[in-house]
Amino acid sequence: MNKVRWGVLSTAKIAVKDVIPAMQQGTNSKVVAIASRDPEKAEKVADKLGIEKAYGSYEKLLESNEVDAVYNPLPNHLHVNWSIKALQAGKHVLCEKPIALSHVEAQQLLFEARKYPGLKIMEAFMYRHHPRWKKVRELIRSGAIGELKTVRSFFSYFNDDPDNIRNKPEMGGGSLMDIGCYCISVPRFLFEDEPTRVIGSMEIDPELKIERLTSAILSFPSGSATFTSATQLTRHQSVSVFGTEGKIEIPMPFNPTSEIPTVLHLENNTGEEEISFEPCNQYTLQGDHFSKAIIDDSNVPTGLEDAVANMKVIDALNESNNEGGWVSC
Known part of the structure; x- marks a missing residue:
């Protein structure tokens, strides 16, 4: 694997404005898909950013065999649910901060993530990569x-x-x-x-x-x-x-x-x-550091336990x- 193939759950502003363009400049990352509950919005963003695939639902993106990892920039209350669904679909997960709505929710995500030892998951505190x-x-x-x-x-x-x-x-x-x-x-x-x-x-x-x-x-x-x-x-x-x-x-x-x-x-x-x-772009570095952990099957820069503690x-x-x-x- 030369580059990790990324799918993005939603057309959130932080994804469209900051994270996707930065990851597209990465050495280890390639954004290949984006999903929205509004198919037209997904298509529009995909065309604008040169993304190959646009899906009209998050589920369809998670079903794709052409996606290795998922970036989750959904609203805070959806972080845990869709991160778990991504793990269940066999995808690595980079989830925006805060990881959950509560310590209990974060613990639930950690518990689920431990069922998939071959998959990487990390909270997206981009500043730590600068x-x-x-x-x-x-x-x-x-x-x-x-x-x-x-x-x-x-x-x-x-x-x-x-x-x-x-x-x-x-x-x-x-x-x-x-x-x-x-x-x-x-x-x-x-x-x-x-x-x-x-x-x-x-x-x-x-x-x-x-x-x-x-x-x-x-x-x-x-x-x-x-x-x-x-x-x-x-x-x-x-x-x-x-x-x-x-x-x-x-x-x-x-x-x-x-x-x-x-x-x-x-x-x-x-x-x-x-x-x-x-x-340098800390979003590019974040994507590449996470992708490198996938490619090398090494530890992610910051484990999910850190997100639970926060x-x-x-x-x-x-x-x-x-x-x-x-x-x-």
Whole structure:
């Protein structure tokens, strides 16, 4: 197998705008099919992006012998169900974040995935595939900022459209599920550990009934993390990493442009340094890294257990907001 043949479940914006064009540039990935419950929409997107096959149902795509792996960018409440159906159809699965609506749902997916040891499945946290983030963890491991003590994250944008799926509670809407999950994933990635307890405060939109702003503290065995996520604030994203002997600043940490170099800023006892990275597309890298695991029959970059652990923190923060105090993880 030279390239993994990919099928895409739905014509979701993230798939059409970002993921498919990026994967089409990959070394190990080839997008060969796309499905929509609206056949005309599937055909239109297929024609636009040069995809060979268009299906008028997700089931038809899963039945295809010409598809090896499935990318699942469906709304959050459909992630688990269709990921399981894809596994049952013998397809590898790359599923958008958040992997599920709850820790329990995520565990159900993990349980099902273990029935298919020959198939790969991974949550699509694309930022982890960017060389800049790998460098951040390398710097921490090498002691460049001393002992890692705290991570501060912020991620926001403005969207109050009642028809948008991110604003529908029954579909898993809200800032914590959409972008706060990154702010949980990052410190777990950098500490290489799990928080022991969390506390969170949320603001609920009185009309949309979704959580539109969350601020939280995560307590780790060797430090802490704080973050704010919001879907009705000005657009902003940043991550700052602090150690006993230095700090790292990551501008545009989650959605850097793929057209120009990216940077990180390191400051420690020896001075200040700007580290630059050649332009790259993290969606292309994500697709290729997953496809390479399929081709080589090796472990995926991030196992499904990580996705379950991230959902556990999200659930704990919801519980904390409801109870008004710290909750153990």
